[in-house]
Amino acid sequence: MIGVELQVIGSQLVAITEEMGAVLVRAAFSPNIKERRDCSTALFDEAGRMVAQAEHIPVHLGAMPEAVAAVRALEPGVDEIWILNDPYAGGTHLPDITTVARTRLGYSVTRAHHADVGGPTPGSLPSESRTLADEGVVISPSRLDDDVLERLVGQMRNPDERRGDLRAQVAAHRLAAQRLDELAGRRGEPAVVAAMHELLAYSERLVRSAISNLPDGHAEAEDVLESREGDLVIRASVTIAGAEVVIDFAGTAPQHQGNLNCPLAVTSSAAYFVVRCLTAPDLPASGGAFVPVTVSAPAGCLVDARAPAAVAAGNVETSSRIVDVLFAAFGELMPVPAQGQGTMNNVVLGNERFTYYETVAGGQGACPHADGPSAVHVAMSNTLNTPVEALELAYPLRVERYALRPGSGGAGMHRGGDGVIRDVRVLEPCTLSVLAQRRSHAPQGAAGGESGAPGRTLVNGDELPASASRELAAGDVISLHTPGGGGYGCL
């Protein structure tokens, strides 16, 4: 049984994270944060456990504890704000800049995907990076003050926008501090601390109870990522035993020379997302929910990479495939949906004057009882699209087609969702960088359903590989055909 007062305070803590997110989105400058809400906010307790998270995109789910641990180790003072993006010291990939503030009752955290963090390629998601240094400015955990802020944004493209976005992150921390003060003033500090602990225990109880309702068993699955060196295997085993889930990635390919590597924080986040889908999707995100889930991987493999491996595509592409592999493994034990597009179709266009970054929607896999939706973000991505009118106003780009891609969803008792076709003409010379997957391996159907159509990337009609960079001339047209989702069940 749970004390109602603690439940009531807990709901106010969740509300604080939501209000932090509202402030961050409203105050930010870049479309990626404001319009697409590529950001998350959270509160942690004194011990560095995540009490509540308002996450707008699943890939941020549960990937913040490492950031808090990294800052906590440096013993920050109350109300100090720290900044980091180093994937090997609490971060995920460089464009995700995390800020951590020490509060009177723990920590507040924000994470936002910045449209550019410097480095040789506009957008800082190079398709051909080989080490972390190729991908932009690496920020090890440091105290954020005006000097640090200016020094950092000075190394990035569009420093005004970066400064605005970072200030929006700071504004969210100020709000958290104020709201925590008010809450502690009204309810008393000990009650708020007790409510934090109760929220953690409550979410753990709820998830344990849901896992207990799943069938016990052990299963394995594998899938591949497309790279220049050939296909890279991701292999996972899952074990459901009573109220716990154990996930291990033994058999996964070693980290590679490209940028599909990811730190274990990103891998864990993908694993939590899958377990959450299978257990308690409506549960407010809280660290307690992750306690019954153990995630491990061989050190130095693709999904537990070590410095200085490049990671640009790990967060956006490898995470999608980890979800696919885990669903496939759990699918041996219970019904699961067919595979969705399995890629975020990351497109960056830019030069020294502008940077445009967007992930493009595709088909979702069909479920046991429903068709898959068309033209949506699938699994680890959950962002809005940039309006064509906003895009054409802000950038030297013209969208010539944005349409459903009919027939790309797999057939079945329930159809997979269709992908989209998006043709963009560039009006001045710029660099194109595409990070995508599922160009040669199609999203698979489930329970006898057919697979969806794989995706395509074309420049002036010429096919590009899954990940590629190109210098474009004014008038060139890039055309994305995103994958359809797999179907479910025999026709």
Add this chain to the structure above:
Amino acid sequence: MAPAGELAPLDLSTLSDLGNPEAIAVCLLHAYRHPAHERAVAAELRRRHPRAHVVASHESAPEFREYERASTTAVDAYLGPLLSGYLGDLASSCVSAGLPEPLVMRSSGGVVTASEAAAHAAWVLLSGPAAGAVGAAFVARRAGVENAIAFDMGGTSTDVCAIVDGEVRREHERVVGGFPMRLPTVAVHTIGAGGGSLVNRDAGGAIRVGPESAGADPGPACYGRGGSQPTVTDANLALGRLPRRLAGGLQVDVDAAARSLDGLDPADVVAVVEAEILRALRVVSVEQGLDPRDFALVAFGGAGPLHACALADELGVRRVLVPEPAGVLSALGLAVGDERRDHVRAYVCRLEDAGELPAVGEADLRYAGQSFELSVPLGPQLAERFHDAHDARYGYASRDRPIELVAIRTSDVSRSRAHVATTDRGARAARGPELVELDGATCWVPAGWAGERDADGTLVLERQ
């Protein structure tokens, strides 16, 4: 069309054959500022399909951002035939009965003629909740209260809305049934918790209220119509906050309420539902930069007056108004709503290049490069007031950054001439703890609260 205008001339022969549609929505890129092509397409479609209800996006919602504009236009077109048929029938029935043509409330909280309402169906989608908020603003103004929060708790849901300087707050966009609607709407925030919301304990041991509801049938367990799961109403009855015979004459069964609770403490149930409502009240106050301590709470709906004082204590609100017609306040709102016509003009240009602006209305402004706007009342020193508003809302202003004007919103308002008659029921004081029965609602006055009815019959409760 491109942001700067025409790229290529329109070729109407490429319009595909649409068969025999009932309604058609037309939305072309950049039509919010370059409507020529869209206008031509709509005209051609009206020529080809004279019976179809054709709506073009620049008529329905001439605003920047194609998805929201298209979604609004599609809903407008889709609902048009149904609503215009209904309102046409209603108007002619009124005329044949010797009554004037009815006025219809829009989501903005203002009324227009039935034929105007029929032309743009999407504008009336939320007229019901809007009417409640307008009724609350009316009651508050009559009681001399300019700043208030309308708190309408019914059987299945709760609607809340801030009233500032005597006016209901409006917003320019909201999502209805998953569709973004870019239209002026009373800023009502709704949650799925009401008197009939079902109560249960989840697998983690927490008490959950709603969003499932017992509805009117079977209704709460205490109605004795076969409901066995407890509801918020059952908890209130078990706490002695409801009379044995409800407004309307329904005799309630206290034992059935206790049985349904099955050991759940009814005070815990009330604490949980009040926590949910508190979050909703914070969304329309603190999250908008409004300090609730400067506001009164206007409580209505069948269940609102039961919870208002406890919520006021949590928010630091010191005054609660309970209108006499608390159970039917939306009807009062319909009767007293002003005639109102809203207009929007999209600019999307630097503020200094916008030319002369209207004197009264609102400007949607942003720093160049931002993609969300702040609405600032028109008037002198607009740029300076935008910097101040940005600073107040987000904690910083960038005074050297250029400002963009995205849209100007204006409205023509003629004040309602409705006359509201009040019946003097004599002074009636209340002092908590006390249960006050109204015609369509019940008010729980907890210890520490007291007050009396004013000339309108509004119960004005103050924190002692």
